[in-house]
């Protein structure tokens with residue numbers, strides 16, 4: 001759900017200037033993509049960008065981040081372009097934000113604030129909304145600044161900013177803390193229910209595949225292709241927020257489940273990573289992770305690096321071939337945009353690793369290969385063992401039937417000798433029974 005119509009954007013009264021503080025001396029290309037991405041992020045909450053610029057910040061100023069000459073320059077740009085919002089594509093302290101707002105006399109939002117706004121506008125499920133509200137309060141608790149209430153009201157979209165945003169201004173931090181405590185309780189209640197569902201699902205021997213990747217990589221497009229679902233896939237950053245799970249046909253298995261998840265972005269606010277940890281547990285619980293990459297994007301490598309970093313922050317231990325963690329496959333998407341004969345077109349790297357499938361989710365190219373790779377990797381990650389189970393242990397025998405493939409059974413006096421094929425994960429669970 002998007003809280004605004006695309007057409008509405010043209011009439012939007014919110015014009016933004018984007019200033020990227022270049023602290024880590026990004027190269028020229030990387031900077032350009034970073035600015036482009038910031039324009040996309042701003043657009044995702046309906047802000048029209050009049051210009052996006054890079055400011056080299058060698059020694060960040062405690063009070064304003066940017067140097068005083070730069071702040072003057074920004075003020076001139078805002079006036080010339082008639083913009084009423086400054087987006088700082090970096091992190092601002094509460095004081096820096098307030099000082100800039102006072103001096104520039106416009107609303108100032110930093111990258112974390114922007115991403116939180118997008119998530120706020122996108123969240124549709126009860127859990128998603130609670131998580132975003134919690135992340136937002138966490139962010140606001142440290143900064144009692146003017147809220148976004150007026151913008152939210154104009155759009156008539158998401159309600160929560162109007163609620164806690166206002167209370168926060170007129171009352172104290174304790175109310176925020178109380179509200180956060182309540183949100184945590186509500187969330188843990190919801191999450192208990194969900195983990196019940198998950199453990200029920202885990203009992204079933206169906207493999208679970210999770211799609212992860214940078215925002216706009218094409219996860220939902222691929223998900224829709226594989227499942228025949230109709231999840232929103234759009235050229236919008238963070239089109240998907242709530243995870244969706246569906247069955248899809250996987251050769252060699254009666255059933256398989258695939259999940260589409262929220263996209264990642266560089267500098268994903270820590271508050272959001274924390275808030276979405278529970279939702280992203282779907283990813284941790286998967287048998288295979290398919291990392292969907294927009295290989296036509298010039299910043300594809302940097303994006304891939306960020307995705308892996310976030311997965312690591314989430315505690316997902318990826319395994320390239322076998323082992324106990326989820327397996328990792330990479331789907332290099334949007335190959336239809338690559339023209340090997342055109343030097344101007346993005347090109348594939350010289351070396352394509354073994355766990356990679358080239359696909360075009362939109363054209364349906366390479367999807368059979370991807371599905372085959374999922375299937376063969378799942379079975380590669382299976383071990384066969386001969387075990388002996390007491391004949392009277394009906395529970396254990398039922399568990400094996402449910403979770404593994406019984407290749408052969410040899411009935412002896414007091415025991416069943418079975419050849420069982422099961423994933424390493426399930427062997428781990430069996431040994432812990």
Ligand SMILES: Nc1nc2c(ncn2[C@@H]2O[C@H](COP(=O)(O)OP(=O)(O)OP(=O)(O)O)[C@@H](O)[C@H]2O)c(=O)[nH]1
Nearest residue numbers: 216217218219220221233234238239240263361362
């Ligand atoms: N040319 C081309 N475009 C694609 C392909 N796959 C997806 N797209 C486009 O890329 C854009 C993003 O696709 P989505 O499927 O919404 O991407 P996502 O990874 O789900 O994005 P988030 O939900 O924002 O994280 C859409 O405009 C798609 O039409 C592809 O194979 N080729």
Ligand SMILES: [Mg+2]
Nearest residue numbers: 219220239240
């Ligand atoms: Mg999506």
